[in-house]
Amino acid sequence: MDEATRSRHDAAVAGDPDLADAIRRLAETPRLLVALDFDGTVSPLVDNPADSRVIPEARSALDLLEHTPDTWVAFVSGRPLDGLIRVTEADESALLIASHGVEVRLTGGAVDVGLSDGERSRLAALAVELDRIVAATPGSKIEHKPVGLGLHTRGVPTNAAAAANEQARAAAHAIGGGFLERAGKDILEFAVRDATKGDGIERLREHVGATGVLYAGDDVTDEDGFAVLTSDDVGVKVGPGETRAGFRVADPDVVAGLLQSLASLRARN
Ligand SMILES: [Mg+2]
Numbered sequence: 001m002d003e004a005t006r007s008r009h010d011a012a013v014a015g016d017p018d019l020a021d022a023i024r025r026l027a028e029t030p031r032l033l034v035a036l037d038f039d040g041t042v043s044p045l046v047d048n049p050a051d052s053r054v055i056p057e058a059r060s061a062l063d064l065l066e067h068t069p070d071t072w073v074a075f076v077s078g079r080p081l082d083g084l085i086r087v088t089e090a091d092e093s094a095l096l097i098a099s100h101g102v103e104v105r106l107t108g109g110a111v112d113v114g115l116s117d118g119e120r121s122r123l124a125a126l127a128v129e130l131d132r133i134v135a136a137t138p139g140s141k142i143e144h145k146p147v148g149l150g151l152h153t154r155g156v157p158t159n160a161a162a163a164a165n166e167q168a169r170a171a172a173h174a175i176g177g178g179f180l181e182r183a184g185k186d187i188l189e190f191a192v193r194d195a196t197k198g199d200g201i202e203r204l205r206e207h208v209g210a211t212g213v214l215y216a217g218d219d220v221t222d223e224d225g226f227a228v229l230t231s232d233d234v235g236v237k238v239g240p241g242e243t244r245a246g247f248r249v250a251d252p253d254v255v256a257g258l259l260q261s262l263a264s265l266r267a268r269n
Helices: 003-012 017-026 056-066 081-088 117-135 158-175 197-208 220-227 252-268
Strands: 032-036 071-076 095-098 103-106 141-145 148-152 180-184 187-191 212-217 234-238 247-249
Touching: 017 212, 017 234, 017 247, 017 252, 032 056, 032 197, 032 252, 056 071, 056 252, 071 197, 081 095, 081 103, 095 197, 103 197, 117 141, 117 148, 117 158, 141 187, 148 158, 158 180, 158 187, 180 220, 197 212, 197 220, 212 220, 212 252, 220 234, 234 252, 247 252
Parallel strands: 032 071, 032 212, 071 095, 212 234, 234 247
Antiparallel strands: 095 103, 141 148, 148 187, 180 187
16 A cells, blocks of 8 residues: 555545455455445435535446446435436446336346336325425425435425424325335325335346445435344445444545555556
């Protein structure tokens, strides 16, 4: 390691020598998959989700990793695939797991989710109810996803958000058919198909034949991702909250430093 690389590495993992060791070991794995949540992990959380972008220091590290032999970069997000392509500015070769694992784009194209008539009509019925709730809850928003609906409450006062979520749960229950419910940061989602970020990571691992995986994420849904990691992998929780990840960092800036460090180490191997 030259001095610049060493100082970046030290800064990224300051106070956590175990994480520094884990990244050094991971850099030597024969086939490396770098899988990352997007929002709050490589991009700061912003009020308008369409404005999110990968922070520049992380972008340059990911570009370097993508051009390193036997190394793959993937985004694993709750966002729908078309939106994820837009915010990540991903080129055609990028590996993308979207809608929490329901939508998958590997080398060779996207998977079509193709809803049944029953799934479609349950979603339409729930959309009517959520529209009603959103109209009565200033600041809340509905998001239409490929296999579900999201109720966004970022910026809505806590009590009003809780009441809106309760009404949404009751509406989903009344429609029936067993909506899958998923709570994230200021969003409550209802889906008609089941898949998790863990399913997505397993799919990616198999696709590239990875012998080691880095997965970083900040939200409760990322715990499904950490759950499928092995002792050859490295899981990094971003920010506060309970986690089963082996390591924790403060924010996306530290993730960027970590990625720069991993990219430099990997490029040298
Ligand atoms: Mg996130």
